[in-house]
Amino acid sequence: MDLSTFDFAALLQLRTDVDAEIRRRESEEKAKAAKQVMDLIRTHGLDIQELATKSTKTVAAGTRKPVDAKYRHPDDASLSWTGRGRKPLWVVTWLDSGRNLDDLLIK
Incomplete structure (x- = not known):
């Protein structure tokens, strides 16, 4: 056409x-x-x-429940991280200062 x-x-x-x-x-x-x-x-x-x-x-x-925190800052309990995804700035700072990630594990 x-x-x-x-x-x-x-x-x-x-x-x-x-x-x-x-x-x-x-x-x-x-x-x-x-x-x-x-x-x-x-x-x-x-x-x-x-x-x-x-x-x-x-x-x-298929929906997922929230994941519990695996790491917590020893001086500030409001700072926590599940260990998944990108590391928060406070964790990066912690590691850059020569400290170990295992020190942040929640027991």
Whole structure:
């Protein structure tokens, strides 16, 4: 289709028609997908509520709980570190002063 042959009004109308057709087909595709899902549910004897609950539990099971601190500054108990990720500045300073990381272990 050579769009250069269309005048401005015809192009605007074409855009309107294309947008309407896209919306219509999107609606058809969603209805078709919903029917396929419902057919699978019926075929396998599944319950929609049960599926929704299971998928929610699966997502919740993937969340992690906070990790307890493994290291703490001996002079300032508010400074702690789990030992994961980048070392905090206070740990880097501690190590740069020639001290050992094991001295910071929480016992």
